[in-house]
Amino acid sequence: MKYYSTNNRYKFFSFEEAITKGLADDGGLFMPESIPNLGKEFIQNLEKKSFVEIAIEVSKHFVCNEIPQSKLEEIISDAINFPAPIIEINKNLFVLELFHGPTLAFKDFGARFLAKIMGYFAQKKKSHLNILVATSGDTGSAVANGFYNTQGINVYILYPKGKVSKIQERQLTSLDKNITALEIDGTFDDCQRLVKTAFVDLELNNKMNLSSANSINIARLLPQSFFYIEAFKQIYDKSLPVVFSVPSGNLGNITAGLLAKKMGLPIHKFIGATNKNDVFTEFIKSGNFKPRASVLTLSNAMDVGNPSNLSRIIDLYSNSIDEIRNDIYSATFTDVQTRETVKRVYKEYDYIIEPHGAVGYLALEKFLKENSEQKFSSVVLETAHPAKFKDEVEQELSVEVEIPERLAKCLSKEKKAVELSSEYKELKKYLIGGYSV
Numbered sequence: 001m002k003y004y005s006t007n008n009r010y011k012f013f014s015f016e017e018a019i020t021k022g023l024a025d026d027g028g029l030f031m032p033e034s035i036p037n038l039g040k041e042f043i044q045n046l047e048k049k050s051f052v053e054i055a056i057e058v059s060k061h062f063v064c065n066e067i068p069q070s071k072l073e074e075i076i077s078d079a080i081n082f083p084a085p086i087i088e089i090n091k092n093l094f095v096l097e098l099f100h101g102p103t104l105a106f107k108d109f110g111a112r113f114l115a116k117i118m119g120y121f122a123q124k125k126k127s128h129l130n131i132l133v134a135t136s137g138d139t140g141s142a143v144a145n146g147f148y149n150t151q152g153i154n155v156y157i158l159y160p161k162g163k164v165s166k167i168q169e170r171q172l173t174s175l176d177k178n179i180t181a182l183e184i185d186g187t188f189d190d191c192q193r194l195v196k197t198a199f200v201d202l203e204l205n206n207k208m209n210l211s212s213a214n215s216i217n218i219a220r221l222l223p224q225s226f227f228y229i230e231a232f233k234q235i236y237d238k239s240l241p242v243v244f245s246v247p248s249g250n251l252g253n254i255t256a257g258l259l260a261k262k263m264g265l266p267i268h269k270f271i272g273a274t275n276k277n278d279v280f281t282e283f284i285k286s287g288n289f290k291p292r293a294s295v296l297t298l299s300n301a302m303d304v305g306n307p308s309n310l311s312r313i314i315d316l317y318s319n320s321i322d323e324i325r326n327d328i329y330s331a332t333f334t335d336v337q338t339r340e341t342v343k344r345v346y347k348e349y350d351y352i353i354e355p356h357g358a359v360g361y362l363a364l365e366k367f368l369k370e371n372s373e374q375k376f377s378s379v380v381l382e383t384a385h386p387a388k389f390k391d392e393v394e395q396e397l398s399v400e401v402e403i404p405e406r407l408a409k410c411l412s413k414e415k416k417a418v419e420l421s422s423e424y425k426e427l428k429k430y431l432i433g434g435y436s437v
């Protein structure tokens, strides 16, 4: 399988090149040259397959001969080492829990897969990689965790001092070995600027092999398609058309679902649920893409004003807004509605949903109301564990949100971070000084 950039359909790259580059030199996003068809037999026999077996079969099509079969199996068993269970909270209404990974968010799927794949290619070339990531919270901990203990790769996580939640900070700063947390006296934008400056600093790049673990890397997208298939496996005997509601920000998650549909998974509709950052909802309505600055909301991992994966969706549908609308419905909701929904879902179904999942639930409800003549099997993707938003959730409900053991463990560890100012020369001095050959 070869990969091309969404800005140029005629130049091809290997899987390894697409992973290593992350973003194409022309600024486009990598896409597979063709979408494999999983085949009717594969879909009909899903029930007999484990989550890991499904993931292996799907990724074989995308990796082809660039990673030996036995190695790929090892990578996947290692990356997808937690389940994606479906809970029926009401008749034909399901929640897909994507938070059973080490950092309690669905980003664990993408980050772990990317880390193991990059680790494999680095080891094969016997090269030593240094990964720089700027984070406003969640991405950093999933990436750090994914790369933890990976041979030949050091990870530096830059986060803004005092601007991530206590839980997020503990998740970022409680790892050791090949992971270093850099606490920057500045904003998230400063962290991003520092990382970008480092990537174009020739002197630094001559001294150390730098790489990114960017969210638009195709190896972070592909593994997200696995859990749609795993979810479908758990409900398809209901013989109703299936609808997935996806809390959306940068649109990576919903793009992976669309990819699964193009591979042959029979999904009736995808719902792109947005908060007040509703550029995507506007796009579905008007056909016009108008990026704008993001605003802060309760579902903050969806606060994206310029969703990069939209170019992948447009590419998947060859630029046809009618075909996009055929497969995708979208709706947007406020924080007030989100809060009210956290409360209502608990009252009606005795299920604790966090703010991102609540936005997904609202969009699903709207879709079902507008299509009440038909019956569906409906699935809301719950993208994070409620304990990650403990304060917000407990404010709405008079119950205590239990903290899972893997989070409690990391909360009890000591914070380890290197404090740096937001001046680039200080970061550079630290990286060069701290790098041992």
Ligand SMILES: *Cc1c(COP(=O)(O)O)cnc(C)c1O
Pocket: 105, 106, 107, 138, 247, 248, 249, 250, 251, 252, 253, 254, 301, 302, 356, 383, 384
């Ligand atoms: C990242 C994230 C999202 C948004 O996913 P995209 O792929 O960026 O659309 C939703 N919920 C949570 C909890 C997230 O961390």
